[in-house]
Amino acid sequence: MSWEILIPLLVLLPLAGSILNAAFGRYFRGSAGIVGTLFSFASFGAGVIAFLQYHPLENQQPQIVNFFPWLEVGAFKVDVAYQVDQLSLFMTLIITGIGSLIHLYSIGYMKGNPGIARFFSYLNLFLFAMLHLVLAENLVVLFFGWEGVGLCSYLLIGFDTHKENAANASIKAFITNRIADLAMIAGIALTYWLVGSVSFTKIAENLPQAKFFQQALPIVAICFFVGAMGKSAQFPFHVWLPDAMAGPTPVSALIHAATMVTAGLFLIARLNYIFVLVPQVGFWIVCIGTFTAFFAATIGVYQNDIKKVLAYSTVSQLGYMFVAMGAGAYVAGLFHLLTHAFFKALLFLGSGSVIHSLHDEQDLRRMGGLKSQMKITWWTFLLGTLAIAGAPPFSGFFSKDLILEKAYFFHPVFFAMGVVTAFLTTFYMFRLTLLAFTGKSKVAANVHPHESPWTMTLPLVILALGAAFSGYLLVPESLGGVDVLERYFAPVFAQGLGYSAKLKNSHVALHHLAPSEELLLALLSLGAILLGFGIYWIFFAKKEKLPSDESAYTGWRALPANKYYVDEFFQNVFVGPLTSVSEFFSEVVEKRWIDTVLVGAGRISEGVASVLRRIQTGTVVDYAFLIVLGTVLILSAFLWRGI
């Protein structure tokens, strides 16, 4: 009983921080960031205690913490309840842990911004919503968090309300996610219809007994997957994520690393017992994941905005995670989620540190040579780059190779695509790092780069430690064999595995490679990384020529440089026609037709009135005459017809 109280507490602390900053932020202007950060760290602390009290390695059963009953309509019953198990605690720690570091960093980054209280209020609210998403005991509370992070992303991306591109980007993120959410809502409704409950434990229990569940399950899985695609920015819903860079850099880090984009993966992991039963949907998830990973990596190669490169890299890494999820290797996907949270937060905060020191310069072509002026940022950033590229012995090496290994089981083609993507990742990440930190300085003459304050560098150092060492939670047998994470997650996925074994259509058999094969695959991906680095080093790094503008590329290069014209495609196929139709309705139907009718009706009564009011002379005699005339007419009518 004692520690269960911690769960509502850890959820409510960020909300309290948000309300405090929203209501009284203007009175403690300077310390708004400290308040927000304290509440965030307090939430993290509560999370750590709950984690330790739960004993995740021994405890098999999820713990339900019922906060209060919420909806009760007939048989439909929803409580605001939290499910505490290995998965939700894992996510909670990542979200509050990395989120808190980003809060701390924001104190330095947002210093002097007049909207700092508003910023921290939103940031705390984001944590509040995200914690509901991952701790939810049922689909409705999850959906509350799901929409909550959508709202907060809208508020945060459009934080600089006076910037038009920020406002547009926030609207784009919101609308793209709403489109995907339609599928999500359909999935929730279908699940309720099939199983008669929205609670995760009940769904898991009752699923095999549900009527028509064999026929309906693929549809349910597809619905949830489309919802996940929206949040996790999979092709073709990825368009919002790069544009979301218009928000302040800590926001990008938060959305990209710890929250929002991981929601889709979390959903699939949470509903793993649905997804393991439909391998055909799993196949499509792998396809889309592989494609997204490759596709986004090629775009990343051609970007010149430091944050845009990282944004496409996020899309690409999420593609990897979806490959793992589709292949049924949930632990591998969550492992990469964890390591990615560390190194992507590190990279974003590092780029923020650069942007900060160069006074809001984001163009790689106007950086260079920052190595000597920003030592901490340079070393941590380099470490992040090595980790994301998958260089041993850093975290990305273990998590990415695990996914590639699982993809190999699924089909060697996916493995090959993954290796090519790893090659591209190394290429663009070193391009980014080396362009920004080495070579001749191309910084504008009036800007003097300097290292950021400790509130910004401390999170960088902590995240760098995480990026370096978090990989040791799951090490393949050939390299020592640590399976802490595997054992940790085993209870969460046991039920799904049981169902799939019973139904004999499993693709999630727990096969392991022989150590020699494992090593061979690892060497292959390592080769790709070395090749990526080598090609960049030999052919591009030595040239002092600056990368061209995106529009300068011609021929086939124009495709990735212009993001494969996906935005233009959406613009022409959906937005354009919709705008024309709306314009037709507003200009022709409303202004010409409807207004004509309404204004015409007004004109007619006005015209009639202008004739009739001539009768109103105001002269007594005229009225008397009319009365007499009327009386005579009525009387004659009566006389003529006979009374």
Place this chain on the structure above:
Amino acid sequence: MNPGVLKPMIAGIPVEYLLILACIVFSIGVAGVLFRRSAVIIFMCIELMLNSVNLVFVVFSKSLQQVQGEVVVFFVMAIAAAEAAIGLALVVAIHRKKKTSFVDEMNLMKW
């Protein structure tokens, strides 16, 4: 008494004659209201119309041998007196303000 049966003569004068007389008086009144401009004369013409109506009431009352008609006449007289008092007061008030009692010139309420 035998209500409903019309006596054709009243004091030796046929009822029709009396009704025709009332009609003539009423028409004179109407014509006066419509064609004269002085508010005072219009009031006098209204009195003519009211009295012609009174005459009709009395004639029918006698002819039908019922008393209700004559009772109504008293009411009409009372109302006519009250109306004349108020109406003349208004005319005097307007005359003070506009220095006229011609009704065509009292058209302030026009559109």
